[in-house]
Amino acid sequence: MAKQRVEDLDWNNLGFHYRDLPYRFKAEFKDGKWQEGELTTDATMYLSEAAEVLHYGQEIFEGLKAYRQKDGSINLFRPEMNAQRFENSAERMAMEPYPADKFVEAVKEVVRANEEFVPPYGTGGSLYLRPFMVGTDSIVGVAPSSEFQFRIYATPVGAYVQGLTPTPYLISDFDRAAFAGTGQVKTSGNYAGSLYPAMKAKKEGYADCLYLDPREHKYIDEFGGANFYGITKDGQFLTPKSDSILPSITKQSLFEIAQKQGLNPQETTIAVEDLDQFVEAGAMGTAAVISPVGSLTYHDKKYTFNNETEVGPKTQALYDELVGIQLGDRTAPEGWIQKV
Ligand code: PLP
Ligand code: COI
Numbered sequence: 247m248a249k250q251r252v253e254d255l256d257w258n259n260l261g262f263h264y265r266d267l268p269y270r271f272k273a274e275f276k277d278g279k280w281q282e283g284e285l286t287t288d289a290t291m292y293l294s295e296a297a298e299v300l301h302y303g304q305e306i307f308e309g310l311k312a313y314r315q316k317d318g319s320i321n322l323f324r325p326e327m328n329a330q331r332f333e334n335s336a337e338r339m340a341m342e343p344y345p346a347d348k349f350v351e352a353v354k355e356v357v358r359a360n361e362e363f364v365p366p367y368g369t370g371g372s373l374y375l376r377p378f379m380v381g382t383d384s385i386v387g388v389a390p391s392s393e394f395q396f397r398i399y400a401t402p403v404g405a406y407v408q409g410l411t412p413t414p415y416l417i418s419d420f421d422r423a424a425f426a427g428t429g430q431v432k433t434s435g436n437y438a439g440s441l442y443p444a445m446k447a448k449k450e451g452y453a454d455c456l457y458l459d460p461r462e463h464k465y466i467d468e469f470g471g472a473n474f475y476g477i478t479k480d481g482q483f484l485t486p487k488s489d490s491i492l493p494s495i496t497k498q499s500l501f502e503i504a505q506k507q508g509l510n511p512q513e514t515t516i517a518v519e520d521l522d523q524f525v526e527a528g529a530m531g532t533a534a535v536i537s538p539v540g541s542l543t544y545h546d547k548k549y550t551f552n553n554e555t556e557v558g559p560k561t562q563a564l565y566d567e568l569v570g571i572q573l574g575d576r577t578a579p580e581g582w583i584q585k586v
Contacts, residue, residue: 247289252362257369260404262533267400269359271352274382275342275394283352283396285359291380291395298381298391305434306335307378309532310495311403312357312586314367315574320357320586323572325350327495332377335431340390341379349377350584356398357586363402367573374403374533406471406533410557410565412540413453415469415529417518418443422470425461429490436492440470454529456542458518460490466516472531473497474539476516476524476551477560483509484524486516496530496568502579503567509560521549526558536565 250265266289273283298304308328313321329346336343353375357364365371377398381391407413420443423429423436440455447455456474459465466474466486473494475485483504485497504511521527527539538561540554552558557565570576574583 250363255363255402257365257371257402258404260365260371260402262374262403262406263401264399265363265401267360267363269356270400271356271396271398273344273352273396275396280342280344280348280396283348285355289399291397293380293382294384296384296386298383298385302381302385302388303433303435303438304339304341304381304391305378306332306339306341307376307432307434308332310353310375310377311372311532311572312364312375312400313372313572313574314364316367317574318367319574320361320364321572321574322350322353322357322584322586324495324499324582325353325584327498328353328377331432331493331495332379335433336379338428338431339433341381342394344379344396352398353377354586356400360400363400365402365404369404370409371402371404372572373400375400403533406535407453407529407537410536410538410562412538412552412554412557414451414541414543415454415456415539416447416450416452417542417544418447418455418457419463420455420457421460422455422457422467423460423490425459425490427460427490429460429467429488430492432492437470444470452543453537459488464517466518466521467491469529469531469534472529472534472537474516475500475528475530476521477509477526477558478523479525481509481560483511483560484516485511485513487513488515494531496532496535499582500530500536500564500568503564507560507563507567518544524549524551526561527551528561536561536568
């Protein structure tokens with residue numbers, strides 16, 4: 247794959263794609279310790295055919311963004327929360343945690359090294375950072391790796407779904423994660439299992455799947471790559487409480503914003519049959535930002551929100567505040583923004 251040239255980018259129409267930028271970070275865990283990491287220009291990883299990750303899926307990842315501010319400087323949004331979640335994921339997946347302070351520093355190094363690829367303010371684009379770690383030992387029996395590679399690549403992105411245009415989603419009969427499984431951590435297997443249901447849903451015209459709780463198939467869990475929220479008729483922000491979903495940093499942030507906006511946010515179980523209590527609904531995540539949900543189809547029943555085609559007022563207000571904070575246009579709560 248050819249290196250991305252900055253002059254070939256159309257900042258206003260980036261989509262959500264991988265692009266091969268000049269630099270990425272790489273560090274290895276071997277002989278019982280993390281080696282000093284460094285930036286590298288090599289986008290290719292060299293792995294044994296028996297590498298743990300290729301057979302037993304020992305992989306964890308994160309996603310966060312760097313945002314160009316009006317004054318040209320660059321901000322990260324709560325990167326220490328990604329670092330913490332990465333540590334939690336490592337523990338659940340029997341991997342060697344990468345120290346949180348080094349994680350944030352390495353993210354900043356990657357942003358600085360690829361600075362010209364951070365989209366200009368006002369384009370709606372940002373630089374997406376993908377920290378990840380894989381088990382690299384050559385192993386044939388099922389056992390955890392003792393060697394790991396940690397990397398962070400960057401790619402400039404625009405909207406993951408369709409920006410603030412509401413889209414239809416399908417409530418799936420498949421599960422993305424097991425009850426008491428790995429739904430709470432960010433590991434490749436959760437996504438591998440979602441590829442087939444998402445592909446089928448997309449063929450039928452849906453943006454993605456919304457999954458139900460894996461034990462009873464009764465309550466809303468989350469989308470393939472984002473958490474769910476709904477706004478009730480009397481203006482309350484509700485989001486699923488579940489042990490099989492990823493604790494979204496965007497969700498936690500919107501929860502606080504919703505509090506300030508008087509939406510009395512609550513984490514609770516949300517039964518499918520109660521979806522008609524919502525006048526607005528959305529997907530929230532780093533890639534998704536806030537993507538309004540036009541409709542949710544479950545078997546032969548379709549639940550619609552707002553008027554299905556326009557973003558609702560509460561969703562718009564949440565979006566404006568979140569994105570305003572990320573772009574430095576609105577005052578951030580203490581500690582939410584880190585300068586690169
Ligand atoms: N849920 C899943 C399954 C995800 O992949 C993501 C994306 O990271 C999220 C939720 C949202 O999490 P965050 O807001 O931390 O990006
Ligand atoms: C993110 O939002 O960072 C994710 O990892 C979600 C993925 C579906 C792109």
